[in-house]
Amino acid sequence: MFNYTFRWNQAFNALPRLLEGALVTLEIALLSMLIGIVIAILLTGFRLSGNALLSAIARTWVEVARNTPALFQIYMAHFGLGAFGIHLSPYTSLLAGIAFNNAGYLAENFRGALKAIPDTQTRSARSLGMPAIQAFRLIVMPQMLRIAFLPATNQMVWAILMTSLGVTVGMNTDLAGITQELNARSFRTFEFFAMAAVIYYLIAKAVTLAARALAWRMFRY
Incomplete structure (x- = not known):
């Protein structure tokens, strides 16, 4: 029997905290795009340079970024580098993993x-x-x-959604991390994750619409 009682008031009361997490999510996505664009430009230059070594480095980066899970890339930044004595915070690990992924796709x-x-x-x-x-x-x-421009916009949306993987490395200040924390305290899984899904959707749609408006303004001639 379906006897679940919805308590949306708890989710709406937590909306300010969820929006704070959404700002962190957007911050990570934007920073990862900026870093990814810079690296992607370098990788593109390497691929077109005619230098065999530089071309091999760029090709390897692109192949790994595009053909391995984003979760693997974040894990390698957080746990893998620890084997070499490099310990990154969850925020930095998440940022590094997404930037690595972005650079590979943007370079192509x-x-x-x-x-x-x-x-x-x-x-x-x-x-x-x-x-x-x-x-x-x-x-x-x-x-x-x-x-x-438009493929890069799609990558920005993907970067926003990839930030949700941060919970796997202990990230607790972004939208997914705060949602998980609120769920652990109240066990109102459906309400909190449904609210978070709506926020992710609205952020993604806002970015897409803003990009289309910007593209129309920049490239209409």
Whole structure:
């Protein structure tokens, strides 16, 4: 018999704490994207450099990031590095694991975007007297951003959802960690996790809509 009594008042009373955790979740996701973008640009440069060693490093990073579970990557940051005497906090481990994952996916996005731009455009810019850096900044980069922007938005949403894996390494200040703590105290599993799911959904939708608006403003011409 279904005799569960819903007590939504407890979940709504805890909403301020859940929103505090949502801010931490968003903070980790944003930082992991910024770090991931920087590393991804370097990896893309390595892949296109023609240097065998640099290309191998970049290819290995991308292969590991894209073909192993995100949970494994977070575990390696938190527990694996401990074997070498490097002990990271749950926050740093979660951030490092997600940034590692983001860098792998974003590097492929950037490389694909660059490959989609004909070489003739760069050669034409150089023939007009543009230095290589100026040609890249004015000709190549705007097109690369247009192509890679929406896939990067998807990665941002994925990063937000990946933060929920932090509970496995003791993260207790983000949305998933606070939800787990409230559930352990009250055993109102359905109410608290349903509330957290709604918050995750709203954050993801807000990021997607903001990205579409930004893309329309930046790339409408």
